[in-house]
Amino acid sequence: MKEVQNTLKSIVENPRHIFKLTVQGVLVGIFSGLMVCLYRFLLNGSEDILRGYLKIINGNIFYIALFFIFLIILGLLTAYLMRWEKDAMGSGIPQVNAETKGFMDVNWYKTLFAKIVGGVFTALGGLSLGPEGPSVQIGAMAGKGVSKLFKESKTDELRLILVGSAVGITAAFNAPLAGVVFILEEINHGFDKTLVFIALVSAIVSDFISKIIFGQSTVLSFPISNIPLSSYWLLIVLGLVLGLLGYAYNVGMIKAEDLWAKIPKLSLEVKFVSVFLVSGVIALIIPEISCGGHYMMGMLDVAVPSLGLLLLYFALKYIFSIFSFSSGAPGGIFLPILVLGAYIGAIFASFFIPICGLENVLIYKFIIISMAGFFTATVRSPITGIVLLSEMSGSTESLVAMLIVCLIAYVVPTLLGNEPIYEALLDRLLKRRQEEFTPEPSRHVLSEYIVPLECKYIGVEIENIPFPKNSIVVSVIRNGSYVIAQSDFKINYGDQIHILTDVNDFPYANREIEEIINGR
Structure with a gap:
């Protein structure tokens, strides 16, 4: 030892x-x-x-x-x-x-x-x-x-x-x-x-x-203007809209995967050929919504389309994005999510700006805020969304507005019991792969866990915490000092706990430890 x-x-x-x-x-x-x-x-x-x-x-x-x-x-x-x-x-x-x-x-x-x-x-x-x-x-x-x-x-x-x-x-x-x-x-x-x-x-x-x-230019080059404080109530409405639409997107994605799975004896070849052919038809009829979404973003940069076109592009992109990704083809939803968020912002602004008598240039402010908000509603990572859009736009002027919208967009689907999209996809992946798990040669994994305020084992000795039997608490960093963890050592808020686990036990032990540490 x-x-x-x-x-x-x-x-x-x-x-x-x-x-x-x-x-x-x-x-x-x-x-x-x-x-x-x-x-x-x-x-x-x-x-x-x-x-x-x-x-x-x-x-x-x-x-x-x-x-x-x-x-x-x-x-x-x-x-x-x-x-x-x-x-x-x-x-x-x-x-x-x-x-x-x-x-x-x-x-x-x-x-x-x-x-x-x-x-x-x-x-x-x-x-x-x-x-x-x-x-x-x-x-x-x-x-x-x-x-x-x-x-x-x-x-x-x-x-x-x-x-x-x-x-x-x-x-x-x-x-x-x-x-x-x-x-x-x-x-x-x-x-x-x-x-x-x-x-x-x-x-x-x-x-x-x-x-x-x-090159060094930012991904987004939209003009940034400030929303008047008297119109900040619009951010609350926008957050609610994004939260509900994020919920609908996640549910739609999972339901679409289930539909693909229900098709009897569907080979991978037939599935992908079908998806590519449908994509070809769409490319011929309405090429604007093809590919990841760079073209659709470019359309907003040149001149924002009419409200009717914005609604049409959004609806079709929503359906096509779900159809493409749920097939399992190699590609992501990160960019489509941001594009859909941008169009939600454009639709929202096109409707409310004339009603509230705001400057037309504010449409770009709502676009950027909505991109962060829709990302938060689907992925449930608000800090990432805010930092990402700040870096993409090269501006931190929208931080407070994005915070308001992202917090609301986070709460709405969470209250509705909706899982973040990547967590839902991970659960499905693990269910498919569970039977294929192959043990590795025995090696150790050292993992680090931070004790949060909600941990119910704060002040409890390590020997009385029900860590998995195949895991050993070996050390703790407290206030920058390294401590060898004895059995009577009591954990405190903010401790960095190092736990040693065998690589083959790690997947299941890690999940148990996270539940214990986070007080679930």
Whole structure:
């Protein structure tokens, strides 16, 4: 036991170990950043190719026939690719979440390849899927690759996977702070100081690479004006609307997945060919809603369409986004969620601005606020949404307004008993994968948990806390000081507790420990 304690102390406090992780964080920033930027570049090119071809079709029957033959081939290739590496299906964020919780051990290089190529196929096919979820998985798998190169412990491997996930958001949006906040709020659900430090280093490196390739301009270039204080009641109404629509989006997504599952004997090939063909029809009839949503965002930047068109585009994008993602095709919902949020804001502003006699330029303020609010309503990560939109717009002037809207948008679906979309998708993924769990060679995972105020075991001795039998509390950091945890040690609010678990027990032990620590 003494030997284990000394080892753990060196891991937690040893400056050399922190320095080594920092160097690895820089390498993750470079490798993950390059992979995500490559993915982003290929998707942009694929969308340009699709839209360029749609322009030259111009009613030509021969060209249209070629287009649909091409879509059938894309559907078959995507199905083959997903059979070859099924962990590349869907968004990728639930898979990363499952891996960091110990439920999966993904082949990093196969997933990296399949995710990038599969994303190119879906972009060429015009499916309403975003690049950001896949970017998180691409970054995470690149981070795992770096850890394998250095033959790191399972604990540090999980850290580098999380660091790579932060790079995915950073390189996709040019938003390093949002990337770090995202992994803390949405994936890790805890505060690990070492993880935060390394993730910040990695995010800065990847952001530098991204800006060299794509430039330094912010993703959104909307003019920002302040909403008069006398009109702040509109934010309450907007928050309620976003909360209800976020609830509807999440329910619709899960119901659509259930509908796909109910189709008897539906092969992956038939499913993906059908999805690609439907996408082709949509691209011919209403190309504005094709692909992830960059084109729809660009429409708002040039000149906001009429209220009728805004409603039409929103409704069709909502349906097409759910249809595309629920099929399991490789791609995410991050961008479609933000685009739908933008259109909700535009619709809301187009209706209320004339009624309230406000300046027309305020429509862009409502668009930005609604993007953060709808993201919060669906994903249930308000801090990420606020930081992300602040970085995307290059302005912090909307912070208070976004806070009001996001808090309301968070509360409404929560009160309605709706699960956050990525948690619901994770639960479904774990149910599908439960039977396929393969034990790994015995290794230890060192996890860190922060004791919150609501923990009912504050002031209780460790020996009297019902931690899983296969887990050992080995150390605690209190007020910056390292303490070896004896059986009679009493935990306090704010303690950073380090718990050692075998890698094969970690998935289930981690869930139990989180329930104990968080007072559920």
